[in-house]
Amino acid sequence: MRPRHLRRRGALAAAATTLAVLCAGQTLAAPQAAAAPAPAATQDVRTSPASEVHAAEDAAARAVAAALTDPAWRVRVRQAALTSDEVAVTALADGALKTALAAADRRIAAAKGLAPDVGPLLRLRLGDPSMRGALTAGTQPWVAAATSDDGPVTAYDSTGRTHTLDARKTPARPVYVIDIDGSRALAAGLDVLHEELARRGVRSADPASEPQQARTSAAAAGFWTTRVSAVSLSDDLEPWIKGDAEIYTLVTGFGHDGKVRVDPVDMPYLDNDGTVYRPQQILVNWSSYKYNLADAVMMEDDGSTNYRDLAKAIAAILLTVTDQGAYIPLVNAVLDAIPDDWWTDDPDYVDSWYTLARTDNGTRHGARGNGWMTLEPYFVQEL
Known part of the structure; x- marks a missing residue:
């Protein structure tokens, strides 16, 4: 021995x-195995x-x-x-x-x-x-x-x-x-999502890129936000093999320039379904939006999301939505932008909230019935 x-x-x-x-992606072959004949035509062997x-x-x-x-x-x-x-x-x-x-x-x-x-x-x-x-x-x-x-x-x-x-x-x-490591991957992924959306013409949460109107308004005394005081999910779509969920929310609306914007919000505390979390987290910064309405799409990252591809898909759809002088809900546009094959495991659609208002003060249940959030107006005072 x-x-x-x-x-x-x-x-x-x-x-x-x-x-x-x-x-x-190789297979060990027997030494005496003959070489396989070349395929008659080149096939697309790219993997997802x-x-x-x-x-x-x-x-x-x-x-x-x-x-x-x-x-x-x-x-x-x-x-x-x-x-x-x-x-x-x-x-x-x-x-x-x-x-x-x-x-x-x-x-x-x-x-x-x-x-x-x-x-x-x-x-x-x-x-x-x-x-x-x-x-x-x-x-x-x-x-x-x-x-x-x-x-x-x-x-x-x-x-x-x-x-x-x-x-x-x-x-x-x-x-x-x-x-x-979902927390590490999601944090890095949301940075990529923000950068890629901005590169493709969709504004995202970045103070340096805000229109002058928004910065001037916010600098006067502060700005209004919507804060999540409590949140819970009925089903985070995670079996035992998956462990804790990795939840994030895409907040969408129209910026001051009349173009659609997407603000990713990481919600790392939402680990388990059936649990009430009280994060006191800011979900919407209203100084970034033209209207007093926004939408929210909550997603769960199953580990294999390609954030650059996700940003590309979302931007391709949202850039076709134009401001008509009145608020247009954007939840369906976001969901339609996600390729069909991503729904099998990655990423999971958790729930969505249509037309969140700046004045919302109370519990709002998601359209899918899979979660609820207690929201409240919260004014962020300038120092």
Whole structure:
């Protein structure tokens, strides 16, 4: 039997090899296999952002599972999963596995339209708190990628065998879930969304780009806003495999120049459905809008949103909407802008609020019936 450090190094190297092959989208062929004939015509082999992210996550799950054959790595991961809600798995690994996981991080960032220096995105977590007892008792965990909403979940054991789990029914066996740091990705993604919308001619929340009229009005004494004093969702559309939701809201209306604007609002506290949150968060800054009405579309990022593509799709539709001298609701235009294939898993439409008014003071239920917000006028005083 080889010494432990050699067994461990071999296990991590094997796992890294598995990840590198899968991330590259390659298949190992038998040495004697003949080369396949060239296709008669060139086919479009481009993959969607969702499939790119899912493939990288799935490859990472296989690699982490394979590395669990090493006792030292198995203990390290178990201790980290039991003491933290989420573990930066790339930083936890070392050697060839760490290098390969870092490459998967970069692949995910590219698929989401984020800069390569966004930082490590891969995270490992225990699928559900109910699994802690079995994991502590020594039950061998499986590893799965958070890549499915309602369909079956594929989990891997340390020997490479696959196991099918129900996404809506929490398994008794402990499962490590390979997921994305949603807070980091969403914060960076909303920055990209803002920048890309502005580049394509749709104004977004940026004081430097506000029309002079809005800046002069706001500078007089302050400005009116609509503040969220309480909010709750009936269903955040997240099964156990997905963990906490990553919610953001697109506030839309007409700017002072008569053109449509979109202001993304991050709502990072909205983790769980059935919970009332009291954020006291500003949702609408009315000094940015021509009318005293705006719309809000609440979305949930399932991890594979490409924010540049989202901005491009929204801008293409909203730039065709012109000011007719009276407020026009924009919820349907935003929803119509999202490509049909994105609705399967990414991003999820949570709810929408038509014609929010500056004077709204009370509870407004969403048009979909999936959530409610208690709103109040709030004046922001200049210092």
